[in-house]
Amino acid sequence: MATNQDKNHPQLKFETKNNTVNKLITVAYFITIKYNPDHFLTMFKKLYNKDQLYLIYIDHTCSIEVKNMIQTYIVHLSNVYILDSFYLQTDSHNKYKIQLNAMQYLLNVSAKWDYYINLTDDHYPLKSQYRICEYLSNNKEHNYFIYYDKSRYDLDTYNSNKYNYSGLIALKEATFSESRIIPYMSNTWLILTRDSCAFLSYSKQVDHYIELYSKSLLPSNSFFATILLNSDYKRIIINHDQRILFSKSEPIELILKKIKSNNHFFIRKMNLTSNSIIDKCIEDNYQLPLMDKKENKNELGLNNNQQN
Known part of the structure; x- marks a missing residue:
């Protein structure tokens, strides 16, 4: 847990120009460190703001030296x-458990945050904290993540029969065949309201889903989306995770176009030293306001009418 400033420890300097957020929503960030601890330092200096909260999870595979450096x-x-890492690997079986632990921790540690955003050390912000909080303040009650109906796709997500490991049967058929639950495919990237986090952390409905997903081979790619899109909890869900995924095979012109669209909060899997053109584009657009985009919006649990 964080402590008050140690007088014997030198004061770190962070980028704070045009980054003070007043009278806007507060974000609680959950950051997993696993892939590139050195990149975390670069990302965190850019991301840090005294008005937000940050919860850091250091994967147990990281060395003692890395853990000491971060602390x-x-x-x-x-x-x-x-x-605490609880010695859980950040694989699909544990990612959703770790995120639930993070949500509960943040709910208990502070009553002043409004949004939960999860990141890893391969993220980098495309927008300042002011612009991110400004956008979320103008779109209150919106939850953001990618989702699609599993029944419409041929997916490699399966349920394991513990008595017959040679037989793998589709998750939809195995787990949800006797219910009215629609299984959704997603990823692990979430931007959720505090109320949504409280629902996921404490609702008895969630216990049922934990049991359903206990035998799934890829639970983290479906868990949160399936719960939030099937429950009767009142919420607005936007089918967009506010992230750009960097790919070396993608033309640089297309990446620049995405950054200039001002429709994303973060970029993933990009080595900032690898391309000065992209770096400059990020800096040039860093303080520009985020644009409202016509996303696919589901208003679920409103007026007892679920729209899918």
């Missing part, structure tokens, strides 16, 4: 916390 780096920041 030393953040020890004097009173709004930064560390979630």
Whole structure:
């Protein structure tokens, strides 16, 4: 857990120009460190703001040196916390459990945040904290993640029969055949309201889904979307995770176009030292406001009418 500033520890300097957020929503970030701890330092300096909350999860596969480096780096920041790793690997079986732990931790540690955003150390912000909070303040009650109906796709998500490991049967048929639940495919990237996090953390409905997904081979790619899109909890869901996925095979012109569209909060899997053109494009657009995009919106649980 974070502690008050240690007088014996040198004060770190972060980028704060045009980054002070006043009278806007507060974001609680959950950041998993696993892939590139060095990149985390670069990302965190850009992301950090005294008005937000940060919960850091250091994967148990990271070395002791990395853990000590991160803890030393953040020890004097009173709004930064560390979630115990519980020796859980960040694979699909545990990702949703780790996220539920993170949501519960953040709900308990502070009543002042409004949105939950999960990141890893392969993310980098495309927008300042002011612009991100401004956008979310103008779109309150919106939840953001990617989803699609599993029944419309031929997916490689299966349910394992523990008595017959040679037989793998489709998750939809195995787990949901006797219910009215529609299984949705998604990814692990979430931008959720505080109320949605409270529902996921404490609703008895969620216990039923945890049991359903206990035998699924890829639970984290479906768990949150399936719960939020099937429950009777009142919410607005936008089919967009606000992230750009960088790919070396993608033409640089297309990546620049996505950045300039001002429709995303973050970019993933990009080495910032690899392309100065992309770096400059990010900086040029960093303080520009996010544009409202006509996303696919589901208003679920409203007026007892679920729209899918």
